[in-house]
Amino acid sequence: MTELPSCILDTDSNDLLHQLQSLCLDAGLTVSDDQLQMCLDHLLLVIEKNKVINLTRITSLEDALVLHILDSLLLLPYVDRASHGCLLDMGTGAGYPGLPLHIVSGRSSTLLDSVGKKVHAVQEFIDQLHLKDVRPVHSRLEDYARDHRSQYSVVVARALSSLPVLVEYAAPFLSHGGLFIAAKARPDLDELCSGDQAADMCGMRRIDFDEFDLPYGLGHRTVVVYKSVAQPSIKLPRQSGTAKRSPLA
Ligand SMILES: C[S@@+](CC[C@H](N)C(=O)[O-])C[C@H]1O[C@@H](n2cnc3c(N)ncnc32)[C@H](O)[C@@H]1O
Numbered sequence: 001m002t003e004l005p006s007c008i009l010d011t012d013s014n015d016l017l018h019q020l021q022s023l024c025l026d027a028g029l030t031v032s033d034d035q036l037q038m039c040l041d042h043l044l045l046v047i048e049k050n051k052v053i054n055l056t057r058i059t060s061l062e063d064a065l066v067l068h069i070l071d072s073l074l075l076l077p078y079v080d081r082a083s084h085g086c087l088l089d090m091g092t093g094a095g096y097p098g099l100p101l102h103i104v105s106g107r108s109s110t111l112l113d114s115v116g117k118k119v120h121a122v123q124e125f126i127d128q129l130h131l132k133d134v135r136p137v138h139s140r141l142e143d144y145a146r147d148h149r150s151q152y153s154v155v156v157a158r159a160l161s162s163l164p165v166l167v168e169y170a171a172p173f174l175s176h177g178g179l180f181i182a183a184k185a186r187p188d189l190d191e192l193c194s195g196d197q198a199a200d201m202c203g204m205r206r207i208d209f210d211e212f213d214l215p216y217g218l219g220h221r222t223v224v225v226y227k228s229v230a231q232p233s234i235k236l237p238r239q240s241g242t243a244k245r246s247p248l249a
Pocket residue numbers: 090091092093094095096097112113114115118139140141142157158159160
């Protein structure tokens with residue numbers, strides 16, 4: 001069993017846990033103390049690993065409580081609306097939002113990224129936290145989709161790409177009725193309309209759109225949710241890189 005690094009033992013973890021509890025309470029999220037502590041341990045591991053490889057720009061622990069943990073958990077009510085089944089985090093980076101969502105939802109999860117050293121770091125975090133039923137995968141989304149069609153009831157993504165590209169990436173992974181949940185900063189009307197057009201071609205329909213201000217003036221969050229409702233009218237996935245180079249809309 002891997003021990004947590006000494007930085008974790010030195011940090012005033014109780015104070016951070018109290019801050020996190022009150023952030024979740026204010027956001028109306030019900031999360032147990034054990035689950036929050038696990039999210040916190042993950043964050044401390046990320047901050048420590050960030051000294052060695054570039055995982056996140058956010059180095060203040062207080063900001064990271066909001067911008068990494070709370071921001072991930074804000075997707076929980078949408079994840080909970082999906083039917084029973086697996087969760088995929090597309091472009092997980094250091095494990096956000098997928099790892100906190102796995103910890104709290106208990107869904108069997110895949111955390112995918114195309115950068116090997118990030119996936120390796122996420123594997124270390126999973127081992128150090130002794131988490132089960134969560135798998136880091138090193139692949140491009142377009143490649144992984146070929147062998148994992150319709151295997152997920154919920155797909156999430158944060159800070160990955162524009163809505164039409166995200167919808168195209170997510171579509172092949174979703175089972176019928178599955179949900180794709182995108183966490184965006186402030187998409188403009190053009191992006192939203194292009195996302196809807198791409199969704200139409202991919203057999204998906206937008207079913208939700210919510211906006212929040214994050215606490216402490218740390219920014220704005222928009223959550224856009226699409227549902228898989230039909231077969232795509234085009235062959236997916238397209239060749240690697242095509243979605244980004246030549247978006248559907
Ligand atoms: C800006 S980071 C966001 C990381 C994390 N989701 C977060 O919000 O902190 C985008 C991540 O997506 C990954 N990525 C970009 N395109 C990808 C693709 N086609 N397949 C898999 N991963 C991809 C990048 O390697 C990067 O780690």
